[in-house]
Amino acid sequence: MITTTGLSKVYTSRGKETAALRGVDLHVREGEVYGVVGTSGAGKSTLIRCVNMLERPSSGTVTVDGVELTALRGSAHRAGRELREARRRIGMVFQHFNLLSSRTVQENVELPLEITGLDRAARRRKAAELLELVGLADKARNYPSQLSGxxxxxxxxARALAGDPKVLLSDEATSALDPETTRSVLELLRTLNQELGLTVLLITHEMDVVKSVCDSAALMRDGRIVESGTLTDLLATGESELARELFPLGAPGGSGYSDGTVLEITFQGDSSGQPFISQLARTYQIDINILGAAVETIGGRQVGRMRVQLPGTHQDNVVPIGYLREQGLQVDVVTTAHRTGALA
Incomplete structure (x- = not known):
């Protein structure tokens, strides 16, 4: 549904060039919620503004719903007819709301419909439907100053949905909200994704947002995507930086690690409900030290990671490790002692 290929964006100021995007390849499948996460300055907001052509890329291509937007004439400020038409199929939600204080809630939702030339009765009817959809039918006559964040x-x-878009872009839409309100807005986005078949691309710096609502995610750093994939695949990859950020267990080093083999175990789906640690201890009569664990529910499935320490070297634990893998668990060896007791 959304594909970027070799996407680059370079800004020039006072003769100095700054690269905000450096060859970004992104693929968002139809009907999924895709999160792009990274620290400030990573290039996230530039990426999403290039997707809807509010910023024209310096090079590369952007394709949305089968239309290559970068091939259409126009700029961010003077879009051609074809580009304007393509943009109507892309809704945008901003961090700071961008509501007009002089207009009522209903009039704010009607604004994009007014721009397209829809008649007044049709605008009112559509706006009422959208406000009902987002749970604000009773606030239609209120002004923005009378509303909570x-x-x-x-x-x-609701305003972003006025043009019946197939794609909804969210640029840090929850970063100015408190945790409870954030959960409410994310639940709304997931509901819209499921009920309307919307493809949602959201930009965030909050890992909790990715855990709460996303099907897939990408990690951006210095204008590049350094890792991407479905959350399920990322969690099953022992070297995934995103998985470690989503389920932090602390640094693998530290006291108590020098005389055994430390494993990181990833579990999800049916395996998450199995008492595999206690079964392992009973079956092989070994003492297991649990060093850290994180369990979350993602997409209705329980997933998590655990770090444990087994006594002895990796060679001593080949059979117990094999047993864990037979249970459908992802097992990665973090550190292991030599026969002398030193870490490998």
Whole structure:
């Protein structure tokens, strides 16, 4: 549904060039919620603004719903007819709501419909439907100053849906909200994704947002995507930086690690409900030290990671490790002692 290939964006100021995007390849499948996460300055917001051509890339291509937007004439400020038409199929939700204070809630939602030339009765009918959809039907005559932050963002979402888009872009839409309101807005985005078949691309610096609502994710750093994939695949990859960020267990070094073999175990789905640690201890009569664990529910499935320490070297634990893998668990050896007791 959304594909970028070799996407680059270079800004020039006072003769100095700054690369915000450096050859970004991104693929968002139809109907999924895809999160792009990274620290400030990683290039996330530039990426999403290039996707809807609010920023024209310096090089590379952007394709949305089968239309290569970078091949259409126009710029961020003077879009051609074809580019304007393509943009109508892309909704955008902003961090700071961008509501007009002089307009009521309903009038704010009607604004994009007014721009397209829809008649007044049809605009009112459509806006009422959208406000009902986002749970604000009773606020139609209120002004933005009378709303909470979460309610303002719901108005922003309703406005973004006015053109019946197939794609919804969210640029840090929850970063200005408190945790409870953030959960409410994320639940709304997931509901819209499921009920309307919307493809959602969201930009965030919060790992909790990715855990709460995303099917897939990408990690950005210095204008590049350094890792991407479905959350299920990422969690099953022992070297995944994103998985470690989603389920932090602390550094693998530290006291108590020098006289045994430390494993990181990833579990999800049916295996998450199995008492595999106690079964392992009973079956092989070994003492197991649990060093850390994190368990979350993602997409209705329980997933998590655990770090444990087994006595002895890796060679001593080949059979117990094999047993864990037979249970459908992802097992990675973090550190192991030599026969002398030193770490490998």
């Amino acid at each position: 979460g309610q303002k963002q719901r108005v922003g979402i």
